[in-house]
Amino acid sequence: MExxxxxxxxxxxxALLAPQIAITIVFFFWPAVQAVWxxxxxxxxxxxxxxxxxxxxxxxxxxxEHYLGSFRTTAVxxxxxxxxxxxxxxxxxxxxxxxxxxALAYKTLLIWPYAVAPAIAGVLWAFxxxxxIGIVTYVLKGMGVDWNWIIQGDQAMLLVVMASVWKQISxxxxxxxxxxxxxxxxxxxxxxxxxxxxxxxxxxxxxxLLSPTTFFLLVVNIVYAFFDTFGVIDATTQGGPAQATxxxxxxxYYDGVKAADLGGSSAQSVILMFIVITLTVIQFRFVERxxxx
Amino acid sequence: MIRxxxxxxxxxxxxxxxxxxxxxxxxxxxxxxxWHGMGGALGIELDALLQRFNxxxxxxxxxxxxxxxYEDTMIGALAAQRAGDGPHLVQVYEVGTAHMMAxxxxxxxxxxLLAENGERIExxxxxxxxxxxFADGAGQLLALPFxxxxxILFYNKDAFRKAKLDPEKPPKTWYEMPKAMGELVTAxxxxxxxxxxxxxxxxENMSTWHNQDxxxxxxxxxxxxxxxxxxxxxxxxxxxxxxxWSRSGYFTYSGRRIEGERRFAKGECAMVTAASSSxxxxxxEAKFDFGVAQLPHYDDIRGAPHHSMIGGxxxxxxxxxxxxxxxxxxxxLAWLARPEVQAEWHQRTGYVPVTRAAFDLTxxxxxxxxxxxxxxxxxxLLLNQPTRESRGIRLGEFQQIRTILEExxxxxxDGRVAPKLALDRAAERGDLLLxxxxxxxxxxxxxGVPARTPRGPKPAPNxx
Numbered sequence: 001m002e003x004x005x006x007x008x009x010x011x012x013x014x015a016l017l018a019p020q021i022a023i024t025i026v027f028f029f030w031p032a033v034q035a036v037w038x039x040x041x042x043x044x045x046x047x048x049x050x051x052x053x054x055x056x057x058x059x060x061x062x063x064x065e066h067y068l069g070s071f072r073t074t075a076v077x078x079x080x081x082x083x084x085x086x087x088x089x090x091x092x093x094x095x096x097x098x099x100x101x102x103a104l105a106y107k108t109l110l111i112w113p114y115a116v117a118p119a120i121a122g123v124l125w126a127f128x129x130x131x132x133i134g135i136v137t138y139v140l141k142g143m144g145v146d147w148n149w150i151i152q153g154d155q156a157m158l159l160v161v162m163a164s165v166w167k168q169i170s171x172x173x174x175x176x177x178x179x180x181x182x183x184x185x186x187x188x189x190x191x192x193x194x195x196x197x198x199x200x201x202x203x204x205x206x207x208x209l210l211s212p213t214t215f216f217l218l219v220v221n222i223v224y225a226f227f228d229t230f231g232v233i234d235a236t237t238q239g240g241p242a243q244a245t246x247x248x249x250x251x252x253y254y255d256g257v258k259a260a261d262l263g264g265s266s267a268q269s270v271i272l273m274f275i276v277i278t279l280t281v282i283q284f285r286f287v288e289r290x291x292x293x
Numbered sequence: 294m295i296r297x298x299x300x301x302x303x304x305x306x307x308x309x310x311x312x313x314x315x316x317x318x319x320x321x322x323x324x325x326x327x328w329h330g331m332g333g334a335l336g337i338e339l340d341a342l343l344q345r346f347n348x349x350x351x352x353x354x355x356x357x358x359x360x361x362x363y364e365d366t367m368i369g370a371l372a373a374q375r376a377g378d379g380p381h382l383v384q385v386y387e388v389g390t391a392h393m394m395a396x397x398x399x400x401x402x403x404x405x406l407l408a409e410n411g412e413r414i415e416x417x418x419x420x421x422x423x424x425x426x427f428a429d430g431a432g433q434l435l436a437l438p439f440x441x442x443x444x445i446l447f448y449n450k451d452a453f454r455k456a457k458l459d460p461e462k463p464p465k466t467w468y469e470m471p472k473a474m475g476e477l478v479t480a481x482x483x484x485x486x487x488x489x490x491x492x493x494x495x496x497e498n499m500s501t502w503h504n505q506d507x508x509x510x511x512x513x514x515x516x517x518x519x520x521x522x523x524x525x526x527x528x529x530x531x532x533x534x535x536x537x538w539s540r541s542g543y544f545t546y547s548g549r550r551i552e553g554e555r556r557f558a559k560g561e562c563a564m565v566t567a568a569s570s571s572x573x574x575x576x577x578e579a580k581f582d583f584g585v586a587q588l589p590h591y592d593d594i595r596g597a598p599h600h601s602m603i604g605g606x607x608x609x610x611x612x613x614x615x616x617x618x619x620x621x622x623x624x625x626l627a628w629l630a631r632p633e634v635q636a637e638w639h640q641r642t643g644y645v646p647v648t649r650a651a652f653d654l655t656x657x658x659x660x661x662x663x664x665x666x667x668x669x670x671x672x673x674l675l676l677n678q679p680t681r682e683s684r685g686i687r688l689g690e691f692q693q694i695r696t697i698l699e700e701x702x703x704x705x706x707d708g709r710v711a712p713k714l715a716l717d718r719a720a721e722r723g724d725l726l727l728x729x730x731x732x733x734x735x736x737x738x739x740x741g742v743p744a745r746t747p748r749g750p751k752p753a754p755n756x757x
Contacts, residue, residue, distance in 0.1 A: 260368060
């Protein structure tokens, strides 16, 4: 049975909703509508000359093989970030859940990185892995690894993935930990008495019961990888070398903010908007069916 | 009337705040807002400069504001100007020059501004390579060249000694480089040669250095319909050579920014091509003996070395401000162009003196005896009169074109793409941007602002 609260007043519910709606309109819908409007225009940097060009901004984008290449890069990047982010934090959360002594200290330390801004995270990792001065580079060189992400695209990708994942682990960890703590201990104890080992207990009881959390995190992490990671990339590789880490949102940021190309950048963000809407719909329609609430 | 009682302490605080904001409200002082991208030591020098101007007269106050990097400064000014709240003066780096020029109604050309306000700057006195960059087709200065540098070769003399090379004889040509490089590798150097800003140093400067076109239409100075033609025989050869050096460990790529300079300063790399303005920093940081030399050139190209190209920034005046404020701007800029001010700025910061008079003044003071690095840069710029090919590169969307070049070059360094293909692709992709820029500014905007200056100085003599 669904519980319903009915307001007697006609205007009170609207008044209570108004601030939230106002914020959503001003900070979300208005810019989004403006982006769609700009996407059909050609405009110089000062905004002195504006011309309606229809779909030409989009045509130019799809004629550019580098833009198309950026889709592949984005796909690789998001899948790597979402999956490794979720897998590592699930592992950490399961481990932290079993810790009896000093659990709070562990948890606090694991949640810490969430307070670090993406750009700072990028700079931190870039320093540690810098081709000439990085401490990790030094160790890797000692081990005979030729670490130079300034030239080698795969290594650059690895670096931005690591930095982005590191940044997101705390968030995932928090949700997994909460999810784990809501699983009734009796279920696990019963399985243990029946002779199920830790691995079996995890895969047959814990993991299915965590599936709503995992699904939620999957959506959040994909959106994170798509939208929130340009700070990391700007602070480390700037999309290079040779576009190896040029993900869609970084190109939007670069073209719009750095190169003052509002039309092209808006067209890209409209495309990006559609991709994420589609992905989210797919996730909710198909992946959600496998989720047990 | 509604009266809001203000508690006493807050009222007192407000009073203090108001008074500190306007220390000189007794006489009307015009405030001139000046946005710039100079932080750190350079920012301190700039603030001192502004302070000197503010102290020298009472009518105007230049309020300098550091807006972050050059990029941030320009983007910030563009956005503010769109919103109708732009600063009076903004420092714009060289790649933004075309944007500023094409936006005719957003910018007040310098020559016109000075003429209207009865100020004079001797256009002739500017170094030709510098004036050419900031002037329109008719030779009228559009912006004031302010902080300018050019790439030169820095080499570690201690490393040269260790490799049994003559520390007083750095390689003069690209052909002489491998010999020195080989010795340095044998002496145990893992990075023998690197560079900063690869597109600026290795492509743009190599074009002017060998008196070759980077783009058609006088490298974009002559019109918006310029096409990129840097994929020349010389450039393909140059990039191929660097690529083979990169794979044999003679050339080390250090990224698109100034990482190469840091590696040189640490003693990790034995040679670096970097901006002459780095000289002061390197002198302070490097714990070894280093020398400076001209950029290497190809001696089989006729007329090479020609002269190198500048980088850095100019001061642009934005449109839409009050006449009285413009008088202050004109006064400030004229003051800034004075030889003694220029000479001091040059000596304190390491930027190239932008006028001949400032150079002469500095030379007379004996400054170059202790600072040979500062002189090399000017000599390099003065080597020859600028020609049609070398006057400067001024293209729309240059920021993006540079990025494209860097991207394509990066795919060359690890041998994935052939040099010719990479340069062809860069030119092709850049051309698309140029066509778009041309369209954006088609509405009557041509670079080359009509010279409507009744009392203005004569156009600079530009060798054609």
